[in-house]
Amino acid sequence: MKSLFITLVIVFSCNLSFSQSGTDTLHYKKVYYFAGTGIGIPMGKTKNVLSPKLFSGSMGLDITLKNPRYYLYPALYLMSFNYDQLIDDADYNRTIENGRSNFYMLSLAGGTRKQYDQLNTYAYLGPTIGLVNEPRANDVGNKVVMESKYSMAFGTKLGVGADYKFKGFFLGAEVGYLYNVNKIQGNPVHVLTLMVGLKSDITRLGEKVVDILSSSN
Numbered sequence: 001m002k003s004l005f006i007t008l009v010i011v012f013s014c015n016l017s018f019s020q021s022g023t024d025t026l027h028y029k030k031v032y033y034f035a036g037t038g039i040g041i042p043m044g045k046t047k048n049v050l051s052p053k054l055f056s057g058s059m060g061l062d063i064t065l066k067n068p069r070y071y072l073y074p075a076l077y078l079m080s081f082n083y084d085q086l087i088d089d090a091d092y093n094r095t096i097e098n099g100r101s102n103f104y105m106l107s108l109a110g111g112t113r114k115q116y117d118q119l120n121t122y123a124y125l126g127p128t129i130g131l132v133n134e135p136r137a138n139d140v141g142n143k144v145v146m147e148s149k150y151s152m153a154f155g156t157k158l159g160v161g162a163d164y165k166f167k168g169f170f171l172g173a174e175v176g177y178l179y180n181v182n183k184i185q186g187n188p189v190h191v192l193t194l195m196v197g198l199k200s201d202i203t204r205l206g207e208k209v210v211d212i213l214s215s216s217n
Contacts, residue, residue: 032062036197040079094137105130155180170199
């Protein structure tokens with residue numbers, strides 16, 4: 001787990017260094033929408049509580065800064081896991097085994113990229129905030145009533161990836177690491193994320209929205 005984190009940091013640093021040179025001709029004054037699907041893989045002690053479950057998803061914006069080698073990457077990650085409850089909850093009279101837990105994490109990252117003709121490599125890093133859903137159960141008469149317990153989670157997300165430009169869209173893949181400060185069932189949260197997806201140019205749509213808002217004022 002530590003070796004994965006160190007590897008991603010090294011790749012991020014290398015990408016940052018390489019991005020200092022060269023010209024990006026694909027992202028200048030552009031806004032892209034990215035939608036991906038994949039899987040979240042718990043690591044370390046997180047595996048005591050969570051295990052992988054298909055499918056997880058992500059959606060976000062790639063907003064180019066004045067220097068097109070740098071960008072903002074706000075993204076929403078929706079991850080599902082199999083879940084085993086380890087600690088009794090005083091508000092419930094049953095414990096859960098092989099349930100389902102969901103993470104809804106908003107990442108507010110910044111990143112850097114390097115263009116190689118139609119191929120781009122990139123790396124990003126930023127804080128996260130979101131909700132974690134844990135299942136709970138109560139015996140009520142002759143029924144078992146299922147409920148969802150939500151809690152806030154804070155952490156960080158970093159990742160590296162690559163995408164290739166085809167006519168009208170990009171096809172991309174990335175590997176990332178999510179760390180939550182808040183523990184789950186007394187265990188730390190470390191998750192490896194693997195995503196593949198498409199990236200589309202929505203610059204004109206954004207410009208139209210700005211024009212409409214400007215005209216309304």
